[in-house]
Amino acid sequence: MDLIKGFRTTFKHVLQEPVTIQYPEQEKPFQERFKGRHELKRYDNGLEKCIGCSLCAAACPADAIWVEASENTDEERYSPGERYAKTYEINMLRCIFCGYCEDACPTEAIVLTQEHRLSFTNRRDAIYTKDMLIVPPPEGTEGSPQQVEPGKFNRPIPDMENPK
Amino acid sequence: MVTNITKTVTIYIDDVSYQVPAGANLVDAAKALGNDIPVFCYHPKMSPVGMCRMCLVELGSIEKDRATGEVVLDDKGQPKVRWFPKLQTACTTNVSDGMTVRTNTKQVDQARENVVEFLLTSHPLDCPVCDKGGECPLQNLTMEHGPGKTRMNFADKMHLDKHVPLGDLIFLDEERCIQCARCIRFQDEVAGDDVLAFHERGRSLQIITNSEPGFDSYFSGNTTDICPVGALTTADFRFGARPWELTNVPSICPQCPVGCNTSLSTRLDRDAGGRAIIKRVMPRQNEQVNEIWICDKGRFGHHFSRGADRLQIPMTGNAPASLTRALQVAADKLKAAGSDVAVIAGSSMSNEDLWALKQLANGLGSERLGAWPPTHAGADLVAQVGVGKGTNLSALGKGDAVLIIASDLEEEAPVWRLRINQARKRGAIVVVANARKTQMDEFASETATFEYGEAPKFMADIEASDLGKKLAAANNLIILTGADGLTLVESRALMQSAANFLIKTGHIGKANNGLMSAFPGSNAMGLYYMGFTPEATLDIAQKPPKVLIVAQSDLIADDPSVGEWLTKVETIISLTLFNDALAGLATVALPIQSFAERDGTFVNGERRVQRFYTAQGPIGEATPAWQVAGRIGELLGQGKVKLSAAAVMLDITKSVPAFEGARYKELAHVEPQFPMIQKDVYYGGTAYENTGGLGVQIPTAADQGETLNVGEVFVPETPKVGKGKMLIIPTQVLYNRERTFQSSELMHPRVADPYAEINSADAKRLNINNGDMVEIAIAGASAIRVRAQVDGRAPKGAVILPRHLATNAVPLTATVGSISKVGQAAVVEG
Numbered sequence: 001m002d003l004i005k006g007f008r009t010t011f012k013h014v015l016q017e018p019v020t021i022q023y024p025e026q027e028k029p030f031q032e033r034f035k036g037r038h039e040l041k042r043y044d045n046g047l048e049k050c051i052g053c054s055l056c057a058a059a060c061p062a063d064a065i066w067v068e069a070s071e072n073t074d075e076e077r078y079s080p081g082e083r084y085a086k087t088y089e090i091n092m093l094r095c096i097f098c099g100y101c102e103d104a105c106p107t108e109a110i111v112l113t114q115e116h117r118l119s120f121t122n123r124r125d126a127i128y129t130k131d132m133l134i135v136p137p138p139e140g141t142e143g144s145p146q147q148v149e150p151g152k153f154n155r156p157i158p159d160m161e162n163p164k
Numbered sequence: 165m166v167t168n169i170t171k172t173v174t175i176y177i178d179d180v181s182y183q184v185p186a187g188a189n190l191v192d193a194a195k196a197l198g199n200d201i202p203v204f205c206y207h208p209k210m211s212p213v214g215m216c217r218m219c220l221v222e223l224g225s226i227e228k229d230r231a232t233g234e235v236v237l238d239d240k241g242q243p244k245v246r247w248f249p250k251l252q253t254a255c256t257t258n259v260s261d262g263m264t265v266r267t268n269t270k271q272v273d274q275a276r277e278n279v280v281e282f283l284l285t286s287h288p289l290d291c292p293v294c295d296k297g298g299e300c301p302l303q304n305l306t307m308e309h310g311p312g313k314t315r316m317n318f319a320d321k322m323h324l325d326k327h328v329p330l331g332d333l334i335f336l337d338e339e340r341c342i343q344c345a346r347c348i349r350f351q352d353e354v355a356g357d358d359v360l361a362f363h364e365r366g367r368s369l370q371i372i373t374n375s376e377p378g379f380d381s382y383f384s385g386n387t388t389d390i391c392p393v394g395a396l397t398t399a400d401f402r403f404g405a406r407p408w409e410l411t412n413v414p415s416i417c418p419q420c421p422v423g424c425n426t427s428l429s430t431r432l433d434r435d436a437g438g439r440a441i442i443k444r445v446m447p448r449q450n451e452q453v454n455e456i457w458i459c460d461k462g463r464f465g466h467h468f469s470r471g472a473d474r475l476q477i478p479m480t481g482n483a484p485a486s487l488t489r490a491l492q493v494a495a496d497k498l499k500a501a502g503s504d505v506a507v508i509a510g511s512s513m514s515n516e517d518l519w520a521l522k523q524l525a526n527g528l529g530s531e532r533l534g535a536w537p538p539t540h541a542g543a544d545l546v547a548q549v550g551v552g553k554g555t556n557l558s559a560l561g562k563g564d565a566v567l568i569i570a571s572d573l574e575e576e577a578p579v580w581r582l583r584i585n586q587a588r589k590r591g592a593i594v595v596v597a598n599a600r601k602t603q604m605d606e607f608a609s610e611t612a613t614f615e616y617g618e619a620p621k622f623m624a625d626i627e628a629s630d631l632g633k634k635l636a637a638a639n640n641l642i643i644l645t646g647a648d649g650l651t652l653v654e655s656r657a658l659m660q661s662a663a664n665f666l667i668k669t670g671h672i673g674k675a676n677n678g679l680m681s682a683f684p685g686s687n688a689m690g691l692y693y694m695g696f697t698p699e700a701t702l703d704i705a706q707k708p709p710k711v712l713i714v715a716q717s718d719l720i721a722d723d724p725s726v727g728e729w730l731t732k733v734e735t736i737i738s739l740t741l742f743n744d745a746l747a748g749l750a751t752v753a754l755p756i757q758s759f760a761e762r763d764g765t766f767v768n769g770e771r772r773v774q775r776f777y778t779a780q781g782p783i784g785e786a787t788p789a790w791q792v793a794g795r796i797g798e799l800l801g802q803g804k805v806k807l808s809a810a811a812v813m814l815d816i817t818k819s820v821p822a823f824e825g826a827r828y829k830e831l832a833h834v835e836p837q838f839p840m841i842q843k844d845v846y847y848g849g850t851a852y853e854n855t856g857g858l859g860v861q862i863p864t865a866a867d868q869g870e871t872l873n874v875g876e877v878f879v880p881e882t883p884k885v886g887k888g889k890m891l892i893i894p895t896q897v898l899y900n901r902e903r904t905f906q907s908s909e910l911m912h913p914r915v916a917d918p919y920a921e922i923n924s925a926d927a928k929r930l931n932i933n934n935g936d937m938v939e940i941a942i943a944g945a946s947a948i949r950v951r952a953q954v955d956g957r958a959p960k961g962a963v964i965l966p967r968h969l970a971t972n973a974v975p976l977t978a979t980v981g982s983i984s985k986v987g988q989a990a991v992v993e994g
Contacts, residue, residue, distance in 0.1 A: 054409065
């Protein structure tokens with residue numbers, strides 16, 4: 001009896017679709033919550049969301065993030081408000097992809113994408129600089145820095161919802 | 165602030181009784197007992213105003229029967245407390261016997277929550293970009309006492325200017341300001357430069373500056389430390405780093421004889437090649453030296469330590485060489501010269517450096533040790549009758565006196581000026597005696613004047629005058645001398661006369677009495693204790709040696725007359741921070757490390773040995789000067805070079821009696837100080853905690869009851885000023901173009917264009933108008949072109965010529981020269 005039961009399971013699986021896929025020719029979608037390589041986002045007008053506040057670096061349990069800030073001017077504006085990240089680096093060998101940086105970010109500038117194919121041939125290459133992390137400016141904008149009209153972008157943090 | 169600790173009263177805080185000093189401020193008293201009453205506007209160094217209402221507490225007093233004075237008891241037999249009907253501000257309350265305070269009731273908690281909520285209604289949510297974020301009193305007290313949730317409609321927030329420059333150094337963010345007036349009160353009460361004020365009323369209230377140029381004070385940086393929010397930020401540190409990313413290294417300011425204790429906040433920096441660099445300079449609490457204040461030169465003048473003009477590699481004959489090779493060349497030259505060797509050492513070198521240089525020279529059989537610049541004599545007298553051990557300028561008050569003679573202290577030692585001005589406010593007599601009018605006259609309770617060259621005579625004759633009698637009768641007397649308009653001989657005579665007066669009137673050998681001098685540099689007293697004298701420098705100039713070691717002294721930029729004798733020196737070995745003119749002349753130029761890159765000690769003007777620590781990464785191949793001298797000595801067979809600065813200091817403590825008890829471990833000793841400024845930033849200000857040591861004060865000969873030897877006073881004849889000639893009086897200005905300040909670019913707008921002050925009568929005679937370009941000719945020096953300033957401050961017959969402003973060197977001490985107008989007023993300085 002047990003023998004029949006066993007064969008029944010075997011034959012059932014013979015008729016099913018195989019779960020194995022041929023990576024890298026074929027790829028399976030990730031879970032929505034999967035955390036991979038970081039990206040620094042921009043606003044629709046091309047300005048950087050990152051304001052160089054270093055809270056991501058403070059939250060990072062692996063000490064993988066290095067931020068150096070500098071001052072914005074209306075002639076040369078990188079991000080809204082007075083402060084922007086002059087240097088922004090993540091050491092991908094140190095990063096444990098926990099996503100605390102994403103949680104700590106007050107402007108939703110740093111986002112962990114689904115990109116997981118990270119490989120380096122030396123340690124230096126594992127340090128991703130700001131140029132590598134920041135997304136390209138949206139089409140039709142000049143990106144950063146840009147010259148803006150004075151007094152328009154003086155709030156570093158986007159407006160929040162009023163208390164109910 | 166300094167409370168009388170001999171008398172105590174009983175107070176009750178949260179139903180526990182305590183003994184506290186009578187008359188103490190309630191916030192201070194509670195703080196000492198471990199009960200932190202939150203404050204924003206109150207600061208222990210300033211008088212209370214009760215503006216922010218954060219310190220509200222329940223206050224009462226034990227009821228006493230008016231007729232009998234007996235304590236009234238309630239039904240339960242407990243003393244009856246008469247409570248104020250409403251909450252009271254603790255900061256405006258002084259403790260008295262039977263005072264009852266409650267800080268932990270629901271009503272108090274509610275009041276604190278409401279005050280924080282109210283302050284936050286117009287405070288922006290800037291914390292991520294705010295320089296104060298992380299060490300912010302408002303942030304911390306909001307976390308502790310705040311409501312946690314907002315009821316504010318964001319559209320109703322005040323939107324104000326976030327970038328208002330108050331002068332070149334300090335920026336105001338109007339949104340962040342909570343109008344506590346700490347900055348205004350600091351400038352008025354502590355600094356004595358009343359340049360900030362409130363403008364408008366109510367919701368429009370803002371801080372403004374009412375001086376031209378804006379925020380014209382040498383102490384402006386301190387306002388950013390005591391600001392309880394991020395409203396005031398410095399141009400130097402704006403967005404430099406977050407406070408939690410910084411490493412605070414204890415250090416000593418290398419700019420003047422006050423020896424302010426500082427913290428160098430360092431961080432690794434990509435632009436500096438990944439080295440640790442100084443991001444900001446903060447004061448470090450030392451109540452005996454600088455309290456919690458520093459001047460702007462100390463705060464913003466750190467850039468020279470990594471300036472582009474630093475000498476990075478050793479040079480021999482103007483060509484780069486390896487350190488081993490350069491040291492060998494130096495050793496060979498010294499060996500060939502035998503004992504015909506001399507050393508000139510700068511006044512901002514550490515004791516370890518000076519000791520090693522002395523060992524090197526002595527090992528070769530030379531005792532010729534010169535101090536640079538040779539302007540101020542009499543360090544030996546400060547060692548004999550200097551201010552007594554335990555002196556604290558904050559202890560001076562009613563019945564005490566300070567005589568400031570021949571010194572523009574505001575320019576020479578700003579923090580001493582600040583502290584002496586506070587003593588005056590407490591009731592001390594401050595007499596300013598000088599041949600010219602200076603800024604110091606504003607901070608004097610009395611002024612006295614004399615002709616140029618007459619300062620030693622004035623001091624010698626003071627005893628008979630009314631002023632002298634007044635000074636002699638003071639409980640405590642400090643004489644603070646300078647060398648304004650004096651030659652080195654006159655400077656010695658002045659110091660001797662001052663010492664004699666102090667000895668005669670018995671103002672020696674005890675705390676808060678004695679002699680001080682506004683010596684140049686941060687370690688002029690160290691030079692004396694190590695055997696370097698200005699007199700020896702003049703002797704070296706008279707009889708130039710075969711080989712001259714010049715250490716950390718910018719001879720050529722300081723003195724136009726060095727050219728005459730420097731050419732007679734066969735070999736110059738230059739130990740230098742900078743790739744300067746002298747390094748170009750030198751046979752061997754060896755790069756040395758600045759105060760920021762190594763360990764060491766300075767002796768300040770009050771003879772306190774203080775220790776500084778390594779903060780910054782090394783520059784090029786620079787090594788500490790003690791190591792350079794030690795390694796040359798090693799090549800000459802003088803014994804092994806020491807392994808660390810601490811080992812050199814250990815050597816000094818064994819050989820120089822004055823340094824007994826000044827080993828590194830002892831210098832690092834710290835004790836609790838009042839006000840108690842620890843990690844809680846809201847009470848005293850940002851990060852002043854002293855973990856690096858309070859230093860050790862060297863006792864004077866008078867302190868130890870040794871025999872004193874002032875020496876015979878030689879009052880020289882006043883130099884004869886020939887017809888058509890004028891007295892040229894070189895003076896010191898704080899902001900100048902010295903190499904140790906020039907790299908601080910943010911200070912450039914504050915450095916005056918080269919100028920000379922002349923009297924209006926002389927100006928009229930010579931047909932010079934205010935603002936004219938004039939040329940000052942002095943024998944043996946190239947002509948100096950400056951702009952004339954006819955402002956009634958210079959006495960007749962004298963030209964006040966600040967040093968280190970013009971490109972050409974200005975003489976070190978008073979001399980005779982002529983002044984003439986150049987072309988038209990429109991000529992632009994070349």
